[in-house]
Amino acid sequence: MKDTLLKVENLSVHYRTSGHRRFGGRSPLLKAVSNVSFELDRGETLGIVGETGCGKSSLGKAILQLVPAATGRVIWQDQDLCTLGPAQMRPYRKDLQLIFQDPVSSLNPRMTVGEIIAEPLRVHSPELTATERNIAMLDMMDRVGLLPEMAGRYPNEFSGGQCQRISIARAMILNPGMIVCDEPVSALDVSIQAQICNLLRTLQRDTGVSLIFISHDLSIVRYMCSRILVMYLGKVMETGPGKNFFSRPRHPYSRVLINAVPKVDLDNPAPFLGNVAEGELPSPVDPPSGCVFRTRCVHTTPQCVQETPELETDEAGTLVACHRWRALN
Amino acid sequence: MSRPTTSAVTRIVKCRNLNVQFRTDNGLLSAVSDLSFSLNAGECLGVVGESGSGKSQTFLGMLGLLADNGTVSGSVTFRDQELLHAPRKILDSLRGNKLSMIFQDSLSALTPTMRIGDQLSEVLVRHKSMSKKEARAKVLEVLEIFGIPDVAQRYRSYPFEMSGGMRQRVMIALATLCRPEVLIADEPTTALDVTVQAQILRLLDGLKRHTRTSIVLITHDLAIVAGLCDRIMIMYAGRAIEFGTVRQIFEHPQHPYTRGLVSSVPNLNSDPEVDLPTVPGQPPSLENLPAGCAFAPRCAQVMERCTSVQPMLRAIKSSDESGYYACHLGDDN
Numbered sequence: 001m002k003d004t005l006l007k008v009e010n011l012s013v014h015y016r017t018s019g020h021r022r023f024g025g026r027s028p029l030l031k032a033v034s035n036v037s038f039e040l041d042r043g044e045t046l047g048i049v050g051e052t053g054c055g056k057s058s059l060g061k062a063i064l065q066l067v068p069a070a071t072g073r074v075i076w077q078d079q080d081l082c083t084l085g086p087a088q089m090r091p092y093r094k095d096l097q098l099i100f101q102d103p104v105s106s107l108n109p110r111m112t113v114g115e116i117i118a119e120p121l122r123v124h125s126p127e128l129t130a131t132e133r134n135i136a137m138l139d140m141m142d143r144v145g146l147l148p149e150m151a152g153r154y155p156n157e158f159s160g161g162q163c164q165r166i167s168i169a170r171a172m173i174l175n176p177g178m179i180v181c182d183e184p185v186s187a188l189d190v191s192i193q194a195q196i197c198n199l200l201r202t203l204q205r206d207t208g209v210s211l212i213f214i215s216h217d218l219s220i221v222r223y224m225c226s227r228i229l230v231m232y233l234g235k236v237m238e239t240g241p242g243k244n245f246f247s248r249p250r251h252p253y254s255r256v257l258i259n260a261v262p263k264v265d266l267d268n269p270a271p272f273l274g275n276v277a278e279g280e281l282p283s284p285v286d287p288p289s290g291c292v293f294r295t296r297c298v299h300t301t302p303q304c305v306q307e308t309p310e311l312e313t314d315e316a317g318t319l320v321a322c323h324r325w326r327a328l329n
Numbered sequence: 330m331s332r333p334t335t336s337a338v339t340r341i342v343k344c345r346n347l348n349v350q351f352r353t354d355n356g357l358l359s360a361v362s363d364l365s366f367s368l369n370a371g372e373c374l375g376v377v378g379e380s381g382s383g384k385s386q387t388f389l390g391m392l393g394l395l396a397d398n399g400t401v402s403g404s405v406t407f408r409d410q411e412l413l414h415a416p417r418k419i420l421d422s423l424r425g426n427k428l429s430m431i432f433q434d435s436l437s438a439l440t441p442t443m444r445i446g447d448q449l450s451e452v453l454v455r456h457k458s459m460s461k462k463e464a465r466a467k468v469l470e471v472l473e474i475f476g477i478p479d480v481a482q483r484y485r486s487y488p489f490e491m492s493g494g495m496r497q498r499v500m501i502a503l504a505t506l507c508r509p510e511v512l513i514a515d516e517p518t519t520a521l522d523v524t525v526q527a528q529i530l531r532l533l534d535g536l537k538r539h540t541r542t543s544i545v546l547i548t549h550d551l552a553i554v555a556g557l558c559d560r561i562m563i564m565y566a567g568r569a570i571e572f573g574t575v576r577q578i579f580e581h582p583q584h585p586y587t588r589g590l591v592s593s594v595p596n597l598n599s600d601p602e603v604d605l606p607t608v609p610g611q612p613p614s615l616e617n618l619p620a621g622c623a624f625a626p627r628c629a630q631v632m633e634r635c636t637s638v639q640p641m642l643r644a645i646k647s648s649d650e651s652g653y654y655a656c657h658l659g660d661d662n
Binding site: 051052159160161162189190191192193194195197198201202216217218219222223224242246256257258259260261262263264265266278279280281 | 379380478492493494495522523524525526527528530549550551552553555556575576579580589590593594596597599601604605606607608609611612
């Protein structure tokens with residue numbers, strides 16, 4: 001049964017940039033996220049993918065109310081989080097957790113691992129005694145694969161992979177409804193990446209937590225996510241079930257991203273010659289007119305320059321923002 | 330351009346029993362131990378390992394670029410010229426000229442207070458005795474080839490004014506200006522987006538095909554290696570644990586670590602329903618290496634002698650492709 005936990009409607013995030021002030025006027029507006037809408041079901045993982053600067057981290061932060069939304073709503077179980085003040089937001093923080101990319105710098109170096117993992121309990125469940133907190137903390141450490149004797153040690157004594165386990169334990173100890181994972185494995189070694197991905201999947205199976213998995217690594221996203229949302233310059237290019245995305249990408253940009261993933265193809269050792277996007281992401285302060293991807297797209301027509309494409313749905317429920325997706329598929 | 334011929338391969342770089350050590354507060358730390366390999370003319374060698382496996386230090390040590398507390402021993406020759414402890418004058422005439430290196434972090438590898446164009450033309454003035462004017466013309470030409478837009482304007486840019494992908498192109502241009510015989514690329518695409526990574530890899534692929542430059546590609550990403558390299562060296566805790574052709578490593582990996590590494594790489598064909606196979610545990614700390622095989626604590630097939638005797642590299646027997654690996658599982662008995 002479908003059980004929608006989170007509904008994001010027309011969410012936009014704008015930043016006022018510093019510098020480049022034009023003739024005494026206000027500095028230009030950077031539209032990091034423009035009109036993004038999606039839903040997240042209980043126990044589901046949504047992958048948000050795109051290049052650096054596409055707005056995927058800003059989207060994650062706006063959902064958690066860590067940066068203010070310029071427009072739109074973030075509805076968590078019938079409550080619009082954007083209308084809440086910091087104090088009113090507090091009870092919801094228990095349900096909404098975050099895991100960062102850099103596991104070492106996201107842990108307080110002056111706190112022991114045990115203190116770090118138990119701290120959310122101290123803040124959100126003041127009724128618990130120290131012993132109860134301790135029991136919960138040790139139980140959580142066990143579930144993420146940390147040994148009890150590590151509780152008294154400090155983060156600098158641990159490797160990146162173990163620090164990420166500590167972050168996961170800290171995020172999971174309140175039994176949240178949703179965790180936003182912002183590039184949780186991209187700073188880790190390959191063999192450790194697989195361990196952390198498996199751990200997140202196991203915890204999700206056990207607790208039914210929903211995940212928003214922000215990543216630029218499509219092979220990991222494919223493995224982790226049931227649905228995918230592709231962003232480019234703050235806009236949604238394509239969103240739909242993961243299976244369809246990888247077998248039948250609809251948007252030219254999705255195809256470019258999938259083609260750019262290095263493949264192990266021993267019989268065809270002339271790689272990287274296929275459909276590679278030329279150039280780089282244009283400046284988000286001054287995005288192209290019409291379709292934002294048109295400057296790097298090989299299928300651009302005059303219509304793409306003039307009109308902004310709306311999201312259209314295909315027969316399998318994938319939404320795609322491209323004037324020519326029917327002709328190109 | 331000339332195609333690789335079947336004549337005898339030229340071993341352009343020979344490394345014998347290389348050791349790289351660092352003096353630390355906790356005593357001597359061995360980053361690279363007893364490493365021997367050779368690089369053939371025109372080939373691309375992939376060096377794969379996790380952080381701390383010694384893959385970067387091997388090549389920094391080779392070029393005399395170690396941190397002050399580092400020491401090297403052994404022998405590394407480039408066309409019969411010994412590189413280790415060679416006089417500064419000889420190294421300076423080779424580095425950036427015949428032997429070049431590209432680094433992961435392009436922002437800190439380029440001089441922040443110098444314009445891109447000046448950094449590039451300086452190399453030609455220094456190594457090729459060009460006049461400043463000739464150098465400028467050559468640099469503009471090369472930047473154009475490397476896909477830099479508005480070269481005349483970019484010539485005057487400072488590194489911070491460029492994007493990461495653009496800087497990485499500049500660094501590759503810088504490293505290849507003098508047509509080096511050996512190009513060492515240390516994680517050249519790790520900090521880049523996949524789309525830009527594909528562009529940079531295509532650039533390196535073109536270099537390999539058209540200029541017959543020998544390339545060493547240091548990376549932790551096996552999938553990149555599969556597309557670009559001819560041979561692979563797998564490193565673990567400062568030692569080479571397996572050598573082989575790309576096909577050998579991917580189709581018949583011998584060392585348990587290599588097998589784990591090859592199978593734990595998610596790709597776009599694996600079944601997402603099945604958990605990723607993993608190599609359990611953590612890479613060992615170099616300050617506290619176990620006796621015997623460094624991989625033994627993480628190895629599922631560990632035997633008694635693994636924890637006491639260091640396994641030696643041995644040739645792979647049962648295979649058409651050539652290769653070497655260091656594991657007691659191949660011991661005769």
